[in-house]
Amino acid sequence: PTHTPAQVSSGSECSTSTLSTLLRAARRLTSGVRRTSAVAAASASGLETRVAKTQIRTMSGITIDTINSAVKDMQYAVRGAIVSKAGEIEAALKKDPSKYPFDKIVMCNIGNPQSLGQKPITFYRQVLALCDFPDMLDSKEAETLFPADVRKRARDILANTKGGTGAYSESKGVAFLREMVAAGIEKRDGHPCDINDLWLTDGASVGCHFLMRTLIRDENDAFLVPIPQYPLYSATLTLYGGTLLPYYLEEEKGWALDVAALKKTCDDARAAGKNVRALVVINPGNPTGAALDLANQKEIVKFCEAENLLLVADEVYQENVYAEGKSFTSFKKVMRDEGATIALASLQSTSKGFYGECGRRGGYMELNGFDKEVMDQLYKLASVGLCPNLSGQIVMGLVMRPPEEGDESHALFKKERDDILASLKRRAKTLVDGLNALEGVACNPPEGAMYAFPRITLPAKHIEEAATNGMAPDALYCMKLLEATGIVVVPGSGFGQAENTWHFRTTFLPAEADIVDVVAKITEFHGKFMDANR
Numbered sequence: 001p002t003h004t005p006a007q008v009s010s011g012s013e014c015s016t017s018t019l020s021t022l023l024r025a026a027r028r029l030t031s032g033v034r035r036t037s038a039v040a041a042a043s044a045s046g047l048e049t050r051v052a053k054t055q056i057r058t059m060s061g062i063t064i065d066t067i068n069s070a071v072k073d074m075q076y077a078v079r080g081a082i083v084s085k086a087g088e089i090e091a092a093l094k095k096d097p098s099k100y101p102f103d104k105i106v107m108c109n110i111g112n113p114q115s116l117g118q119k120p121i122t123f124y125r126q127v128l129a130l131c132d133f134p135d136m137l138d139s140k141e142a143e144t145l146f147p148a149d150v151r152k153r154a155r156d157i158l159a160n161t162k163g164g165t166g167a168y169s170e171s172k173g174v175a176f177l178r179e180m181v182a183a184g185i186e187k188r189d190g191h192p193c194d195i196n197d198l199w200l201t202d203g204a205s206v207g208c209h210f211l212m213r214t215l216i217r218d219e220n221d222a223f224l225v226p227i228p229q230y231p232l233y234s235a236t237l238t239l240y241g242g243t244l245l246p247y248y249l250e251e252e253k254g255w256a257l258d259v260a261a262l263k264k265t266c267d268d269a270r271a272a273g274k275n276v277r278a279l280v281v282i283n284p285g286n287p288t289g290a291a292l293d294l295a296n297q298k299e300i301v302k303f304c305e306a307e308n309l310l311l312v313a314d315e316v317y318q319e320n321v322y323a324e325g326k327s328f329t330s331f332k333k334v335m336r337d338e339g340a341t342i343a344l345a346s347l348q349s350t351s352k353g354f355y356g357e358c359g360r361r362g363g364y365m366e367l368n369g370f371d372k373e374v375m376d377q378l379y380k381l382a383s384v385g386l387c388p389n390l391s392g393q394i395v396m397g398l399v400m401r402p403p404e405e406g407d408e409s410h411a412l413f414k415k416e417r418d419d420i421l422a423s424l425k426r427r428a429k430t431l432v433d434g435l436n437a438l439e440g441v442a443c444n445p446p447e448g449a450m451y452a453f454p455r456i457t458l459p460a461k462h463i464e465e466a467a468t469n470g471m472a473p474d475a476l477y478c479m480k481l482l483e484a485t486g487i488v489v490v491p492g493s494g495f496g497q498a499e500n501t502w503h504f505r506t507t508f509l510p511a512e513a514d515i516v517d518v519v520a521k522i523t524e525f526h527g528k529f530m531d532a533n534r
Contacts, residue, residue: 074238075494076231082478083109086488102486106518108506109488111286111450113356116509118420121355123150123413124398130154131165131394147408157394165390171383173200173364174390177397181364184400189333196375199365199382200393204316204349205232207365210381211312211345214374215277216242222274223312224265226257228453228495228503230286230314245269245276248498251455254444255290257281259299266307278310279303281331284317287453287495287505289428289446291326297334301342310343311335316363319353322425323447332368343369350395352450354420362392362399427508427515428452434519438526446508453492453505459533474502480529485521 064072090105097103107115114120126146130137131154142151158164160176172178178200182193201207215221222243225233229246237244247262249255266276281300284291292300304311313331321328332346350362367375403409428446435443435454443454458473466473474491482488492503510518 070239070241074235076235080490080494082475082482082488082490083107085479086482086486089482089486100486101484102521105486105488106510106514107488108510108518109490111352111507111509112358113450113509114358116507116514117511118356118509119416120357121413121416123403123409124355124357124395126150126409127153127157127398128391128394131157131161132391134158134164149403149407149409153398157397161390165394167390169387169390169393171379171385171387172198173388173393177393180397180401185330185332185366189330189336191333191336193366197367197370199367199378200388200396201363201365201382202361202385202388202392203351204314204347204363204365206388207345207347207363208232208236208312208314210365210378211278211310212236212240212242213381214378215310216240219243220273220275222269222276224262224276224279224309226280226282226285228287228492228497228505229280230282231494233280234496243269243274245274246496249285249288249290251444251498251501254447255285255288255453257292257296257300259296259303262303263307266309276307276309278312280312280314282314283331284320284328284448286314286317286449287451287490287492289444289449289451289453291321291323291328291447293326294329294334297329297331298338301331301334301338301340304342305340310345313344313346315346316349316352317449318348319355319421320424320450321448322421322428323445326447328448332366335368341369343367348396348400350392350399353399354417354424355395355399356420357392357395360392360395361389362394362396363388364396364400423512424450424508427510427512430512430515431506431508431519434523438523439530441526450507450509451505452508453495453503455492456502456504458502459530461533462529472502474504477502477529478504481522481525484525484528487518487521 086105086107086109089100092099093103093105127150130142130146130151134154136142136145137151137154137158157176161167161169161174175195178195178198181198181200182195185193199207199210201210212223216237219241220243222245223233223237224245224247225237227246227248234244245265247257247265250258262279269276279300281292283297301311303309311331315328315330318328318330330346331344334340335342335344344367346366346368348364350360351358367378370378403413432443432445432452435441435452440457441454443452446452456474456477458477462476463473466476469476471479472491472493474493478489478491487506489504489506492501492505495503495505497503508515
């Protein structure tokens with residue numbers, strides 16, 4: 001056994017000669033370690049070095065068994081095993097383009113429009129360019145390169161942003177940019193918006209983290225979350241130790257929300273000792289693409305008021321409504337129009353809509369009906385991260401206060417916006433028509449958002465194969481689709497689904513020419529898949 005010097009010196013039965021012998025042995029061992037390290041460093045093969053490094057990592061005490069179990073338990077299917085496999089295939093194709101029966105990976109797993117070829121909105125990028133390089137504003141080329149309203153907008157932003165885009169801002173975001181967002185909210189809803197109720201955030205997901213981190217005290221605190229759901233909510237609830245209470249959307253009724261079923265879920269949870277704190281509603285829906293009608297929204301607000309629940313309104317797809325006769329109405333407008341008294345957290349993002357500025361990581365969280373002391377704690381939480389990034393703040397301000405009619409940029413902005421939204425509507429129809437033509441596949445037409453969520457009836461033979469491989473049947477289907485076509489989709493099991501049903505989520509973001517190819521490849525794969533599993 002080994003002993004520390006303190007342990008050796010404190011042994012009552014340890015003689016002086018024994019102590020000397022142990023110390024000499026310790027010196028020889030240390031000398032041997034030094035010589036071994038020198039040999040390892042000089043080794044041509046590097047084998048000894050790699051072994052030494054491995055030993056250091058293992059001996060550090062930081063292993064998979066010693067990290068936070070909530071991190072291990074957390075799952076996020078949108079970037080899960082299938083996406084990892086896609087990365088491996090993409091790397092393999094670069095080395096050997098003939099290795100697979102396709103030449104590229106098509107990422108239909110995530111709402112990331114510009115990665116699939118969507119061009120940025122010119123107005124946003126022009127204002128950003130001038131904010132990031134303000135010297136250009138005073139150059140003689142500026143008047144030729146940039147419209148007058150772009151130059152004015154950049155000057156106004158810079159005049160109200162201390163230190164420009166390279167400096168920290170207020171923790172809730174630049175006040176001037178929050179005023180731009182507030183003005184956009186007021187124009188949209190017809191109700192006042194106080195900038196003190198606004199947090200600019202690095203994407204809408206940060207707002208979700210703020211809420212979960214503040215409201216979840218232990219596993220008895222629970223959030224009602226739609227199934228299927230965007231896995232941000234299940235992941236953050238797991239991470240912070242709360243409980244997810246699933247309420248199932250009705251696929252046969254176009255993914256409708258049944259408030260009576262919601263009430264039963266809430267009552268059952270409370271009877272079991274859970275403290276139901278909030279209801280999450282994603283509108284338009286992810287992954288379902290469903291858009292709530294106004295009557296349903298009014299029911300939801302009344303339910304939250306009666307049950308004293310926080311309503312978390314994930315409204316990042318508010319610009320993405322395609323169904324005839326449907327339009328977006330914010331839950332804040334519904335709440336104010338109805339005169340309801342509820343706590344409401346509204347989330348918006350620069351990543352979706354027609355803008356698709358995912359990499360900018362811009363977003364906002366607006367809070368209504370919150371206690372001031374709770375708002376102070378949320379501010380403290382935000383201040384730990386110092387501030388949201390400035391580019392994201394600027395784009396969020398521009399999204400909510402775009403060029404107006406009469407501005408020099410307005411005509412181009414309107415054309416780009418309308419072209420993108422019209423194209424998304426056409427692509428959605430092309431994709432869903434193709435999916436509904438497949439054997440055993442049924443897909444509700446997406447009314448909004450960026451996704452289709454088809455239900456697939458999988459053969460018994462395939463389900464048995466999946467069980468043998470320890471995979472969900474829809475996950476195995478998606479993996480086979482990837483390996484045969486290069487198309488990346490997400491299994492429905494990653495979003496939650498009714499028992500014994502199987503789905504996958506796919507975006508309709510590939511360009512119009514590409515979406516036709518996506519449908520053709522899925523059609524060919526699915527036909528062969530069904531034939532092989534009869």
